[in-house]
Amino acid sequence: MNHASLRLRRLGIDTYRQPVVYMRADCHVCRSEGFEALSLVEVHLDGGKVIAVLNVVTSDLLAHDEAGLSEAGWVALGAREGDRVSFRHPPTIESFGHVRAKMYGQRLGVAEMSAVIGDIREGRYSDAHIAAFLATCAGNRLDVTEVTALTHAMIDAGDRLRWPAKQVFDKHCVGGLPGNRTTPIVVAIVAAAGLIIPKTSSRALTSPAGTADTMETLAPVDLDLAAMRRVVEREGGCVVWGGSMRLSPVDDLLIRVEKPLDIDSEGQMVASILSTKAAAGSTHVVIDIPVGPTAKVRTAAAAAGLARDLSEVGRAVGLQVATMVSDGRQPVGRGIGPALEGLDVLAVLRGDADAPPDLRQRAVDVAGAVLAPAFPDGRRLAESILADGRAWAKFQAICAAQGGMREPTPGALRREVVAAHDGVVSSVDNRRLARVAKLAGAPRALGAGLRFHAPLGARVARGQPLYTLFAEAPGEMEYALAYALAHPHIVEVA
Amino acid sequence: MNHASLRLRRLGIDTYRQPVVYMRADCHVCRSEGFEALSLVEVHLDGGKVIAVLNVVTSDLLAHDEAGLSEAGWVALGAREGDRVSFRHPPTIESFGHVRAKMYGQRLGVAEMSAVIGDIREGRYSDAHIAAFLATCAGNRLDVTEVTALTHAMIDAGDRLRWPAKQVFDKHCVGGLPGNRTTPIVVAIVAAAGLIIPKTSSRALTSPAGTADTMETLAPVDLDLAAMRRVVEREGGCVVWGGSMRLSPVDDLLIRVEKPLDIDSEGQMVASILSTKAAAGSTHVVIDIPVGPTAKVRTAAAAAGLARDLSEVGRAVGLQVATMVSDGRQPVGRGIGPALEGLDVLAVLRGDADAPPDLRQRAVDVAGAVLAPAFPDGRRLAESILADGRAWAKFQAICAAQGGMREPTPGALRREVVAAHDGVVSSVDNRRLARVAKLAGAPRALGAGLRFHAPLGARVARGQPLYTLFAEAPGEMEYALAYALAHPHIVEVA
Secondary structure, three states: OOOOEEEEEEOOEEOOOOOEEEEEOOOHHHHHHOOOOOOEEEEEEOOEEEEEEEEEEOOOOOOOOEEEEOHHHHHHHOOOOOOEEEEEOOOOOOOHHHHHHHHOOOOOOHHHHHHHHHHHHOOOOOHHHHHHHHHHHOOOOOOHHHHHHHHHHHHHOOOOOOOOOOOOEEEEEOOOOOOOOOHHHHHHHHHHOOOOEEEEEOOOOOOOOOHHHHHHOOOOOOOOHHHHHHHHHHHOEEEEEHHHHOOOHHHHHHHHHHHHHOOOOHHHHHHHHHHHHHHOOOOEEEEEEEEOOOOOEOOHHHHHHHHHHHHHHHHHOOOEEEEEEEEOOOOOOOEEOHHHHHHHHHHHHHOOOOOOHHHHHHHHHHHHHHHOOOOOOHHHHHHHHHHOOHHHHHHHHHHHHHOOOOOOOOOOEEEEEEOOOOEEEEEEOHHHHHHHHHHOOOOOOOOOEEEEOOOOOOEEOOOOEEEEEEEOOHHHHHHHHHHHHHOOOOEEEO | OOOOEEEEEEOOEEEOEOOEEEEEOOOHHHHHHOOOOOOEEEEEEOOEEEEEEEEEEOOOOOOOOEEEEOHHHHHHHOOOOOOEEEEEOOOOOOOHHHHHHHHOOOOOOHHHHHHHHHHHHOOOOOHHHHHHHHHHHOOOOOOHHHHHHHHHHHHHOOOOOOOOOOOOEEEEEOOOOOOOOOHHHHHHHHHHOOOOEEEEEOOOOOOOOOHHHHHHOOOOOOOOHHHHHHHHHHHOEEEEEHHHHOOOHHHHHHHHHHHHHOOOOHHHHHHHHHHHHHHOOOOEEEEEEEEOOOOOEOOHHHHHHHHHHHHHHHHHOOOEEEEEEEEOOOOOOOEEOHHHHHHHHHHHHHOOOOOOHHHHHHHHHHHHHHHOOOOOOHHHHHHHHHHOOHHHHHHHHHHHHHOOOOOOOOOOEEEEEEOOOOEEEEEEOHHHHHHHHHHOOOOOOOOOEEEEOOOOOOEEOOOOEEEEEEEOOHHHHHHHHHHHHHOOOOEEEO
8 A cells, every 4th residue: 555645535526627635634645745725736546647726624524544536636537436546746837937927027938828828728727826827918918929829829738620621611709799699690601501610619708698508508519529520511510519629628727717707818818719710620710899888899999909919810820810890889689698599599590570680680791701702792692591591491400410409498587677767778788787697697597697678779668678687596586686776777778 | 494594514624714615516505596616605694604615515425404614614604513504695796897997907096996905805806816816916017006005905904003102113024035034133122122013924925934934933923912912011022923913814815815826916015014014003114125136126126116115105104114125146044944044043142153144134234224213323232232132132031921932943854955066156046945945845844944055155065065955744855855956056056
């Protein structure tokens, strides 16, 4: 028996992705290695290892020769009950010195970015380290060379797909606009036109729904690479969750920390978008940048800067990037939240009379831009494919190939937020409206969110609903409603 | 029975200061409130509450109507086995919007800083939130008005001491210089001269020893306010740990996160120093700023800027600040690490023939500056009080009043790091040397650290010891030695 080993016990504690190891304060390993609460510990099992945060057990929860491991660590190590594990001090994180240097205004080159991203991928950074890195890069503090270095580092940190086609198309929308769920419609149009569009989407970052969350209310999205390939070979397109594919695994780790902080670094955003596209094997990408006072991008100047960075960094990593700037002053469509947005998507694809016209319009604009390199009049082609039902047929085929189409189910709990007086809707606070939807439970609760009834310029009467809240849990409904009532100017009626 | 309550069970898990609550994934509270792993949850018991991070239990570790709480939460709530607790969503952290705004270059006023610091005090910020705040303030990105606002906010967040004396003296050294342990000597000299110097010191932040850590090897430092008052009334001075007094409780929280990140924000440093001094009731403060290529402050210009900020912010919060710039090119004294530094302090106070002359010199310089507002020739007075044994007598009296003097014990494990060739010591990397001492276990292991034998200009022969490592645990000795051997230029022999 190795004197520095302990028997592993599955405590069944879910700490999300950060592995936690539980050890008795009085065990020989803690005593001889000098470990204490919050020490980072390398746990070794049969050649595999994870870096875990130590929580010290001061009771008889564990026997003297036992260590516990949280679910994330257990799964990562492939552990079985009673396995003997050994422990080491993890190596010091030399690369964090680069992050400190960046705080003091030094630029990060390719070697530095690769070292940082490599260490993040290996799990050597704690959440606090990652948060400090993100905050250091926020506020436009990465220049184009640094963003290019970051993008390359993020691509190199994961797998990269190859497709048997010369041109592979993709689209992306820079978030911040609730309900702007054009992707499923665009993919259906572009695939129906015969182009290859193997779309990997993300789950919500700071918004009430990511495309993957919304698509999940319509079809399975959690496909592995082989299953995704089969869908694309058969239908030319797909809409799946990219996170299960380890295309840009670091992106996923950064998002985990970024989400509760609700921050976005432009540089990291550009790197995140482009690394995911490059890793997915795309050659042509259309990027929609909505602009509005409460959108993610607030001014035309900022949009122009972002468009320039995206094109420039795209070129440097071998991507042909086309950008389009759109109106981001208010939500798109009516639903905000996965299921509610899913219903809007279906209405547009089916050509329902009451389908949200703004969502339809945007989807056709984006699809037209995606088709442009291949067809002389992309926009008209997109319009006709949607109008004559080819897009709807293609969408159904894609959903079937992904594992079967389903109907979105909005949350059972509903409450209306009404106008305090007569007037005309003069502004909408996208961010606060998104927060209301999040407080109601979106995107985790797929049916939660809100349906928006009061677009800019609409005339409303006192007591008329501005939006309807949907929730699945009473606590969340209460919480969302309290926030909505505390912020009566989310929808401004002048 | 409240339907949203659970019976509390003490699991005996030490998660350091962040409270963690453990709940079954299938319990009615998680289901109805929509809680999931890493949700922040407000736990209520008899009018008290803590905000805890949720770890979800997927096994039978807890019964169906039970919740567990980590030690930090248990103690904060004053819980007893079987207490019924209820749960709520914590309010959203509105103040983090100010931190986000700061990332984008906006200035933070008094109201914004107070909101941020207030929320940190109330435990509403996770470690990742605090890390992002610190990173955002690092790199000289707070101006003097912002630092003043931060200082006021930090003072207001804790208690403030009052002393029955018009003038209350204090000293501080801006860290980064291993072994620079003048404080116990300065306090003894100043108190022996009849002035009031109620010194509260911190534990190590990013260094191998804080003054409180070193002093702890000589006498108890963990005194409450009443005990500290008794010591100061009797002896005129003390050297105690400030953390137990809640003078600047937020400082403590910031340090907890800052420590593993090894970052210092100048603005936060100024606020941390001055808020602690103001809260301790000081009126006059001498601040020593060592300058050197691997000290915390690297250039004379940076030292001048820091001195200006300290004086200016000091004035704004009612403190008379005197600054002095000193040589920070190499360690002071011989010991690095609590016990080893404690031995140096004793040698100087006792007037031992082999006492480190540089440490003695610095202590007299600082004590002279502290005495200056009260005595015409402060430096000469300081010199004579130290030379004639009055300082040593006073120090023994202070230690006795604090609970009894003791002898520092260096770690039992020792290894030498030797010169690779003959030559003259031309530079010392303070940071890496400090890291070696930390890897050896300092400051947690009080006897760990190193003894430095090779000051600048010293002539050394091949194989001659440059420094001796001390450790208490074999794993830590191995780790420190590996780092020292991997970095052979920590002490440069030319």
